[in-house]
Amino acid sequence: MNQFAKLGTDIASLWAKYGGTYMGGIYRTLILATVGTAIGCLIGFLCGIVQTIPVYQNDSVIKKIILKIVKVILRIYVEVFRGTPMILQAVFIYYGLPYFSNNSIQFDGKWLVSIIVVSINTGAYMTESMRGGIISVDPGQTEGAMAIGMTHFQTMTSVVLPQAIRNIMPQIGNNFIINVKDTSVMFIIGFTDFFAVHKSVVGATFTYFPSAAIEMIGYLTMTLLASWLLHILEKKMDGKSDYELVAVDQLTLPAGVYHVGSGKSGKDLSSDERAVLQEEKARKTADKAIIAAERTADEDGKGVRRDGRT
């Protein structure tokens, strides 16, 4: 039991001296993960949308070719950045760009490279998520939208994307949490995130375990908080699970609406109107009766009426 007490006092004294340093690490980790995830999502949304642009038979050849090329390039981007470690990507870009440009492109801050690397890495994953999210929206709704004359762009913005984004919210959360943890690899180019703080602190104090405990608590706090916020956001996006029935007489009905229970009562009508309405009503009833009778007759028949349909 007194081991715990000892750990408590060790942590307290460590925090008293290096609290600000740890907080600085948390701050940098959070900013990098947040900005990287946000830009990554944006990249992923755009690439995912492009990946799912349909090609129609009667599109021009030029459009078909350009689209094909762009889709291949995006495919390569996704495979390369998903298929290599982020730590290596960081090195590759941090040292690679100056190398190839004879030092005319240099990075003076670690921030820029770190954000670029995290963003394009997240973007590669989100491209695939977004593509999946778009494909998973029931194609019937796309047809419904096209059938009322919406263009592909209108269909996407009004119908498909809101549902696709809602569907991939859990993946966005996943990516954020992964980024909070995995941005620690940016130490390779000298970015001092939360984990790098641990290394520099223990280098001076040799209090490995108490510092690791602080790190554990710190990371868990960040990720739990993120999960919780995301959960709230998802709930908000889903809206209410029930709905109110609207009382018809509270709506301002446009002229010409005759709805059962909301129409004019007989005494407000002129005799002509009344005659027309009555005739109408009689015809409706007669029609309905005939249709209903024949439907029952069909059903009573041999029970074959419903055969042969899908």
Added chain:
Amino acid sequence: MAVHNGRAEFAAGTADAGDTIISVRHLSKKFGTHEVLKDIDFDVHKGDVTTVIGASGSGKSTLLRCINLLETPSSGQVLYHGDDVMGKDMNVPGYRSHVGMVFQSFNLFFNKNVLDNCMVGQIRVLKRPKEQAYEKALKYLGKVGMLPYIKAKPRQLSGGQKQRVAIARALAMDPEVLLFDEPTSALDPEMVGEVLDVMSDLAREGMTMIVVTHEMAFAKQVSSQVVYMSDGVICEQGRPEQIFGNPQNEKTKEFLARFLH
């Protein structure tokens, strides 16, 4: 059958006016090597209610989908007021906004409530001001008896209610023609009636419709023209009393015998 004759006379009157909205000419559709539609020809005049009947797999849905270009025909033409809808200068989304479609599986927008389902097309495609779109949506939702549900999301509705909203959504675009692809086939039996009622009302008001259906009573009662399809060809077409009362083609006779004893 006085009601029936009244409808038929009405339709005949308008058809004679020669106001052709859609003409299908030598239409054929292949999926790979499978020829699903072969040399289809027919006209739809203003006010016509054309019902398309036929066995499963005979190409009825494909025909409707070719008319509003959800499928691209392999050859032949679909003419809209005489213009080839596959022509170079045809604005396809614009054309589709004049030709509404009601699907077997409703295809409502799940991210929008009932009211927004009926408004979004008006606002984005027809560029109507919001107030006008709202009024139109209410008008047609009232017509199909769905006013109390304007705040509900599609997943909160029954099948019959969904289909009535889908009809209101199509009507709110003020289409010239409405295509129905087996609008009651996915419904529980007790909900079929409510949807057929709405469709009968539309027919009576002079709405031009092409209806693929297995509801023979409805076809007999409401249509002005019946098209019987078998294996991708139109075997027989004519007035309902002719097709149902005195079919000429052997295949039509056989098909109808299965339905009407």
